[in-house]
Amino acid sequence: MRKTLLALAVAVPAAAALAAWWWLPSEQELAARLASEAEAALGVGVRIGALDWRLLPRPALELRDIATEQQRPLTLRRVLLQPRLLPLLAGRVELHSLELDGGTVVQRSLREFRRAAPREKGRATPAVELDRLAFRDLTWVSHSGVAVAYAGEADFDAGLKLRQARFWRPGLEPEAELRIARLAPAPDAATQRFGLRVKLAGGSAEGEATLHTAADGQLRLQGELAPRGVEVQQALAAFNRSSPVGGRADGQTRLSATGENPLALAQGLHTATRFTVRPATLLRFDLQRAVDTLGREHQGQTRLDLLEGLVETQNTPGQGMEIRFTDIRAQAGALTASGSARLQRRQLQAKAAVDVVDGVVGLPVTVQGPLGDLQVQVSKAPAIGAAAGTVVLPGIGTAIGAAIGRMLGGDEPPEPAPRR
Numbered sequence: 001m002r003k004t005l006l007a008l009a010v011a012v013p014a015a016a017a018l019a020a021w022w023w024l025p026s027e028q029e030l031a032a033r034l035a036s037e038a039e040a041a042l043g044v045g046v047r048i049g050a051l052d053w054r055l056l057p058r059p060a061l062e063l064r065d066i067a068t069e070q071q072r073p074l075t076l077r078r079v080l081l082q083p084r085l086l087p088l089l090a091g092r093v094e095l096h097s098l099e100l101d102g103g104t105v106v107q108r109s110l111r112e113f114r115r116a117a118p119r120e121k122g123r124a125t126p127a128v129e130l131d132r133l134a135f136r137d138l139t140w141v142s143h144s145g146v147a148v149a150y151a152g153e154a155d156f157d158a159g160l161k162l163r164q165a166r167f168w169r170p171g172l173e174p175e176a177e178l179r180i181a182r183l184a185p186a187p188d189a190a191t192q193r194f195g196l197r198v199k200l201a202g203g204s205a206e207g208e209a210t211l212h213t214a215a216d217g218q219l220r221l222q223g224e225l226a227p228r229g230v231e232v233q234q235a236l237a238a239f240n241r242s243s244p245v246g247g248r249a250d251g252q253t254r255l256s257a258t259g260e261n262p263l264a265l266a267q268g269l270h271t272a273t274r275f276t277v278r279p280a281t282l283l284r285f286d287l288q289r290a291v292d293t294l295g296r297e298h299q300g301q302t303r304l305d306l307l308e309g310l311v312e313t314q315n316t317p318g319q320g321m322e323i324r325f326t327d328i329r330a331q332a333g334a335l336t337a338s339g340s341a342r343l344q345r346r347q348l349q350a351k352a353a354v355d356v357v358d359g360v361v362g363l364p365v366t367v368q369g370p371l372g373d374l375q376v377q378v379s380k381a382p383a384i385g386a387a388a389g390t391v392v393l394p395g396i397g398t399a400i401g402a403a404i405g406r407m408l409g410g411d412e413p414p415e416p417a418p419r420r
Contacts, residue, residue, distance in 0.1 A: 207223060
């Protein structure tokens with residue numbers, strides 16, 4: 001009896017492997033089939049450079065040198081899928097793991113994708129189950145053209161429900177990472193709760209988020225974070241940006257998004273952060289020197305006693321990030337400035353009131369135009385207005401907005417305007 005059971009234990013998997021080997025197409029045929037399926041789903045051509053598959057010792061499918069046929073192609077250097085054999089033979093797609101090793105995702109190219117056309121009757125797309133996702137050296141090219149490499153790993157339960165995840169910027173010191181962990185179930189079965197922990201630029205942020213799935217499948221994300229001690233200059237450097245401002249920021253952030261999948265949530269993310277930096281430093285501009293010389297000289301740094309305000313970021317597919325600054329207030333000794341601004345696609349619109357003692361109080365300043373060629377209008381003392389307006393609004397606001405926005409995974413804002 002034992003010999004019979006042992007023989008069956010060996011024969012059944014062997015027979016299944018033989019049947020799968022007989023049924024599966026050649027590597028060239030399978031590569032062509034997968035490329036065709038991907039093109040039908042995305043609406044753009046897809047090339048697969050090479051494909052290998054094996055059944056033993058564990059089923060695996062490896063794809064190499066994948067690229068979309070676009071002006072700015074999306075590329076994947078290596079993709080490894082490890083499916084479960086018996087569910088696959090039964091027509092179910094259950095993956096033990098999916099690994100991505102190297103690649104580039106261009107945000108501007110994503111808008112060229114289209115939703116797949118409905119399948120013919122009787123040819124519904126099978127549900128996919130996945131236990132673990134891991135990726136390394138995956139570069140995201142933002143709408144503004146800045147490339148940043150990421151790594152990550154995530155574990156899922158049945159129904160592709162996220163259990164835990166970690167995403168980070170490899171090789172950075174101090175580290176920059178986001179950890180997500182599912183919390184105890186919410187009273188509503190359609191809602192999941194997650195704990196959020198961020199490490200960035202020597203500071204941290206902790207909070208919670210909820211993910212609700214509506215009856216039509218739409219996802220709604222809401223959450224809060226409390227950034228503490230995030231050094232603004234280091235935070236921007238972590239995402240390949242330079243900052244005109246230094247100092248540690250504290251704040252309170254609310255985030256929200258709706259979409260049909262996680263990528264849509266990221267591309268439509270909205271954040272609102274009330275922040276305070278005390279003290280702060282303008283790293284490449286001496287505001288007092290600019291005032292004393294009526295703007296003729298401004299090399300140096302400016303120590304700010306206080307910088308505070310509200311910054312909102314809104315990701316929009318095809319347009320990148322819009323940043324709005326309201327209630328911005330900066331104080332440096334006897335000089336104060338307040339104002340608001342809107343920044344998107346390297347276009348700035350800003351209004352400010354700069355108070356300089358020495359007889360100039362509430363000086364109206366308007367700054368607008370493309371970054372690098374801003375037009376400054378003031379009612380009087382143009383040199384002072386140009387110096388103060390250019391630094392206080394786009395410089396400070398861009399730095400704080402970028403630090404908080406990038407910490408939450410949004411697109412990078414454009415570069416700050418050159419100092420005048």
